[in-house]
Amino acid sequence: MRYYLRKLAFYLVALWAAVTLNFFIPRMMPGDPVDILMAKLQQRGGSVDPAARRAYELLLGTDSDEPLIRQYVSYLGNMVRGDFGISVSDFPTPVSTVIATSLPWTVALVGIATVLAVLVGVVLGVFVGWRRGTWLDALVPATTVLSAVPYFWLALILVAVLGSALGWFPLIGGYDVVLTPGWNAQFIGSALYHGVLPALTIVISSVGGWLLGTRNMMVSTMAEDFVLTAEAKGLRQRRIMVWYAARNAVLPSVAGFAISLGFIVAGSIVTEQVFAYPGIGSKLLQAVQNNDYALMQAIFLVITVAVLAANLVVDLLYGVIDPRTRTSG
Incomplete structure (x- = not known):
C-alpha cells in the first residue's frame, strides 16, 4: 500500500507543477489577448472605450490590475470548478465548449489510428522476430524509414496520390459540410470516410517503431531458458511462439501502448492542419496564433492530465505484474 500511495503522491506533485507552469508560461509570451480582441472589434467597425476594455479583461481573466499571485x-479555483474562461479565438464561446466539441474528433482519429498501428506493428514484429534471418527481416528497414518520414510530408503525399490524383478520399475536413453533426448513420459514415487519410498517415508513420521494438524483444526472448526448455520438450512451434515467446516479448509494447494513449488527446497537430481536421490539435495551433491564454491553458491541462494518468496506470500495473518493483521503487 505504501508503494501505491508514494506513486500517487508523486503524480499529484507532478500535476501541480505542470498546472503551475501552465499558468505562468503563457503569460510570459509577448502580446495580450485583450489587445487581439480589441483589434478584431475595431476591424469590424466597432468602437472600443476604456470601460469595454476593462470588461473584457475581467471576462478573459487577464486583469492587469490584479496581482499575478491572486490570478494564480x-x-x-476556476480549474477545480471546470471554468476555463472565454476563448479569444472563438469569442464568445466558453473554453470548455470548444474543448468538448473538438476533443472527441482527436480521440476518435488518433485513438483508432494508434490502436491499429500497435496491433499491426506488434503482430508483424512477432512474426518477423520468430522468423529472424529470413526475408521477413527486409520489412524492418522499410518500416523504420517510414517512421522517420515527417508527418506533414507523408500527409501531403497521401493527399496528392489518394485524394487528388485518384480521388478515392476527400482532401480536407472531418465530414461532409452539407450534413448536420449527429449520431446517425449518414454522418458517422461521412466522418469515417473523411478520417481515412489522416488515420492512414498516423498508422504508416507509427507502425515501424512498434514492429522494430517487438521484433527485437522477440529475438531476445527466444534466447531465454524457458523458450529453449519448451523447444526441448517438443511442444508445437505455434504454442511456443504465442504462449512462451510472444507473451513475454509484448510486455514492453503493452507499457508503451498505455503511455501512448496519454498522448492521444495531444493529437497530431501537423496532420490535423494538413487535412483541416476539426480536432484539438488545430484548436491548439489556433490558440497559439491568437494568444488565447485560456484555451491554451485548458488544452495543455487536458494533455497533462492524460499523460500523467497513463503513466500512473502503467506504474501501478507494473507493481501488480512484477512485485519486485514495489520493493525497489
Whole structure:
C-alpha cells in the first residue's frame, strides 16, 4: 500500500507543477489577448472605450490590475470548478465548449489510428522476430524509414496520390459540410470516410517503431531458458511462439501502448492542419496564433492530465505484474 500511495503522491506533485507552469508560461509570451480582441472589434467597425476594455479583461481573466499571485489562486479555483474562461479565438464561446466539441474528433482519429498501428506493428514484429534471418527481416528497414518520414510530408503525399490524383478520399475536413453533426448513420459514415487519410498517415508513420521494438524483444526472448526448455520438450512451434515467446516479448509494447494513449488527446497537430481536421490539435495551433491564454491553458491541462494518468496506470500495473518493483521503487 505504501508503494501505491508514494506513486500517487508523486503524480499529484507532478500535476501541480505542470498546472503551475501552465499558468505562468503563457503569460510570459509577448502580446495580450485583450489587445487581439480589441483589434478584431475595431476591424469590424466597432468602437472600443476604456470601460469595454476593462470588461473584457475581467471576462478573459487577464486583469492587469490584479496581482499575478491572486490570478494564480483564482485560476486554480476556476480549474477545480471546470471554468476555463472565454476563448479569444472563438469569442464568445466558453473554453470548455470548444474543448468538448473538438476533443472527441482527436480521440476518435488518433485513438483508432494508434490502436491499429500497435496491433499491426506488434503482430508483424512477432512474426518477423520468430522468423529472424529470413526475408521477413527486409520489412524492418522499410518500416523504420517510414517512421522517420515527417508527418506533414507523408500527409501531403497521401493527399496528392489518394485524394487528388485518384480521388478515392476527400482532401480536407472531418465530414461532409452539407450534413448536420449527429449520431446517425449518414454522418458517422461521412466522418469515417473523411478520417481515412489522416488515420492512414498516423498508422504508416507509427507502425515501424512498434514492429522494430517487438521484433527485437522477440529475438531476445527466444534466447531465454524457458523458450529453449519448451523447444526441448517438443511442444508445437505455434504454442511456443504465442504462449512462451510472444507473451513475454509484448510486455514492453503493452507499457508503451498505455503511455501512448496519454498522448492521444495531444493529437497530431501537423496532420490535423494538413487535412483541416476539426480536432484539438488545430484548436491548439489556433490558440497559439491568437494568444488565447485560456484555451491554451485548458488544452495543455487536458494533455497533462492524460499523460500523467497513463503513466500512473502503467506504474501501478507494473507493481501488480512484477512485485519486485514495489520493493525497489
